Amino acid sequence: MSGAGEAPNAARGEAALEIGGERLVVRPSFAALVAAEEELGPLFALVDRAADGKLTLGEMAGLFWHCLVDRRALTREALGEAMLAIGLAKLAPLLRAVLQQILAGR
Incomplete structure (x- = not known):
């Protein structure tokens, strides 16, 4: 299982978030997405807001938080x-990777 400091496993839909020289692994697992959805609302609406450029910083932080x-x-x-x-700008590729996993699955 990947964790802090480990390389993300793309086969599991994982991506890396670099914070303060430390690599954190973000994985949009079922449990993580359910928790994010409970806080942020329906995932399809979240994806739509992101596509429209209307995703808030708080929503992005919430999504990443639940997927850590x-x-x-x-x-x-x-x-x-x-x-x-x-x-x-530097977080956009990570957001794109997480949203892609939400839409496409593994």
């Missing part, structure tokens, strides 16, 4: 601050 494989060393606030420091 190992978040023991990170708070949600720290994730949000790190996302701001990284910049939305």
Whole structure:
């Protein structure tokens, strides 16, 4: 199982999020997406908002938070601050990878 510091496994739909020199693995598993949906609303609506450029930073942080494989060393606030420091342009490929997994599956 992939966790903090490990390389993501593309076969499982995983992607990497680099924060402060540490690689975190993001995996949109069923449980993670159910939790994200409970907080953010229907996933198809989330994808539509992203496609329309209307996805909020809070929604993106929420989606990433729920999809983190190992978040023991990170708070949600720290994730949000790190996302701001990284910049939305650099986060776009990760968001695209997660949304693609939501739509296409493995």
